[in-house]
Amino acid sequence: MNPVVGRVIWINGPVLRARGSRLVTMGEMVELGEQHLVGEVIGLAGDVMTIQVYEETAGMKPGEPVFGTGSPLSVELGPGLLGGIFDGIQRPLPVMEMQKGSFIGRGIRLTPLYHATRWQFTPLAQIGRTVSGGTVLGTVPETQQLVHVVMIPPGVTGKLVWLADYGEYGITDPVARVQTDEGEVTIPMLQRWPVRRPRPVRSRLEKIEPLLTGQRVLDTFFPLVKGGAAAIPGGFGAGKTITQHQIAKWSDAQVVIYIGCGERGNEMTQVLQEFPELVDPRSQRPLMERTVLVANTSNMPVAAREASVYTGVTIAEYYRDMGYHVALMADSTSRWAEAMREISGSLEEMPAEEGYPAYLSSRLAGFYERAGLVENLNGTTGSVSLIGAVSPQGGDFSEPVTQQTKRYVRCFWALDKSLASARHFPSVNWLNSYSEYIDNISNWWQIETGMDWRALRAKAMEILNEESHLDQIVKLVGPDALPDEQRVTLETSRLLREGFLQQNALDDIDTYATPRKQLKMLSLILHFHERAMGVVRRGAVISSIQALAVVNTLIRMKAVISNDQLDKLDEIGIQLDQQMDELEALYR
């Protein structure tokens, strides 16, 4: 039983004040009232502590006890996380449903991980060796897809004096004992880690490999790297969620953490029901076997929403420490920022821009800087890539959360409402988006595909940029007034838009494109551009080019030719040349 450290004196929504011990620490987790609601100390002044409460406070009264736990808000780390569905403070939602029914009540005390499960432990360390934080003790087959590496928790250093034999253990059973300067420490598989403190690494590495998503506009035009950070801003209805889902499904990370932060209940349910059914394209196993979901919907308590982002990123770092590449999706960081604003408001803090607290920027920085490709304490390489959705108010990118986020990410996927209205998906605007990782990964593309990705990308971007200039003129005088060479540019950019940038998430073939397919498609369209220019310069009229059968083929190839029949793309190239040759012959 935890000791009483204070009594409640004031309550206002998710925030309350209590008077009591001066030994309570900032950030300490506390329990409130007879129902033991979970809270966190966020302010201290003399003997008065300010506490944010992770559960609904209706019915709470002055005079109710505050119990100290002596430790900061932490998560449980160990086998059993994968496939799990947790709320913002890592309570397991399926277990809650089984025990309490369809609605989330209060004061539910559950361990995040199921402690009774027994796991097959294979020892790997050597007794007698000096061990320290991160040292691998053994492995557990957590799911069919992923081996869980059991490690010494950070902060423990000493001599390994005992290691469990091969066999089945619960996560709280000891698997090792370490003789440290302060005495012998028993190590179970289960670790606890405070969510607001990044887990330590040995060093940060240069990022040189893309995080592939199979989405052409992202991989080819605005690539993210393993260990990088990206933001997806977009007003409502701009297709943010579906883009995030696509990345979660298709990215080549080994572990996926998906945080539904203050989003819609039905949408979260869709994720919860869809992910278990999804099959990993590489292993043919359920995607859930390498996924952790954190779901704190908009109507769940706001303080837990604030914590959900930290809960997720701490789990991500834990798997990174094992040497895995982890992709974390947070949908949406704006809801997270609003949770900060709401709590700041109840504290009557002096607001900065639009009511957001002045520390918004440093909190965002603290979050995005937890991304990285690193050398772990145990020498392995792992990464955490962060992808944060931003929901700017009124779709206006000049609002504080978007602006502050831009300072800390190097990849910006601007979603565009007008593209979404025309059902152009993914609605990533190619003029406003950017990626600063082009230099990092040019080499990778060259080695992987043998094609000059950088040059192809630059050429395509040039055509799309020119289109946007020409569009201004077309709006004034109509397309017929343009010379045919410029109309070829318009036609090519139409092919780029409809045949390449647009990608149908619901189409079995089109939903994922390998890097090779992407580049082959792109080079075909650019080849079309070159040939069409040549033919027009010889005197052909634009309508004769538009009438070529191959134009339609180029638009439809994305959904017709699957990733394993890329030679058919070469056939299209041959058709293209034939038709162009025939046309050219007329103008010799």
Next chain:
Amino acid sequence: MSDWMSGGQQISGLSKVEGPIVVVEGTGVVAYDEVVEIIDQNGRIRPGRVLEVGENLAVVEVFSGTAGLSIDGTRIRFLGRSFQIPVAQEMLGRIFNGIGEPIDGGPQPLADRHADINGQPINPTARVYPRDYIQTGISAIDLMNTLVMGQKLPIFSGSGLPQDQLAAQIVRQARIGKAVGEKGRSDDQFAIVFAAMGVKNDVAAFFRKSLTESGALTRVAMFLNLADDPAVERLVTPRVALTLAEYLAFDCGQHVLVVMMDMTNYCEALRQISNIRGEVPSRKGYPGYMYSDLASLYERTGRIKTSTGSITQLPILTMPNDDITHPVPDLTGYITEGQIVLSRSLTQQDVYPPIAVLPSLSRLMKDGIGRGKTRDDHSRVSMQLYAAYARVQDIRSLASVIGEEELSTVDQRYLAFGRAFETEFIQQDAGENRDLETTLSLAWQLLSLLPRTELTRVTEADINRYYQEKR
């Protein structure tokens, strides 16, 4: 919920009255969110609720206003429980005020049980993802922005637009959808819970009349907070209505359609209270917690595994100055699963219902339509219509500069398509109930106005089957 309080204490005298809020000192133990009764000098009782508690101090909002309260002559009785209402099946067919008291002259309904109006969040793992569409009989909704059972789909309107007629038409015509060609499924009707917040007397009367005429009144429960009723009461009205809806859906297994209007008035009331309490405002003076507050209403929608019933929400709001980026529509759009936007220019062209197709969206549509649910080509046809109509807008702005005669023939055919789309597809009578098959064939007639090569969002098979080129 009743175990957490020890109510019954009564305090004489207030220390402060400000707008709809009173501050009471000398309280014993009062719980946050507890319900109170305020008794004025004449013995009249007004309900209220605790907003903030400190030691020996409580801040209370008074639902029916503070006019007539004095500092010394007022007594407050703390009831020791949260705000609860009685719920019962027989509340259908009845009319209540904004806090759930009958105002139709009938008796207090016999309560099946009492329920806390704040509800509890649904565990996302306990939800069932909505996949069954609702046929509203309105083409622009059924084909382009399909409503799905368990969805929350607001109507974004502006002052002077026919949102009332549209809402009434949806309520009258809504049926559980069938696949095209499928027969025999029962023609299930919805129980309707209607929450009016700050609505004009005329509008409330219009709804009552419209529902009576269609014989629907027996399956409607109305909660009316009219424009001249106290503003604070508005904060309770939707919660009371949704509490009944949850009972009907999840206890009784009915399909419930909840119409809430006007959410803008609700938010105004929220701002008013926040303002009086001296809270730090965020955008346009609305409180920083408005997103969470609206979510606590809108998220009381959906289906759960343990019940066959469902709650579908149709909130209606007016966009101040037709501004969709105003905080009320903006925050709503981030919570709801899409929106139906009404257009002033269509209204001016006398098109009813004036649904602006391009900014409208139904997020749950993709899983409620298609083969076995509506028709195989449904999704592609709607994509094609969207794309084509978006193109029409571009061509129109071009035509306004260079004139229609200068347009290419393809562009001119787009213009013809655009006109027909507005006057034949979007336009329908307030009494016209089009089934989905009619709507789909109408859509193909319109697409047939365009050259075959322009139809890139539908498949070749679709074209071969349904396209009949017209020039």
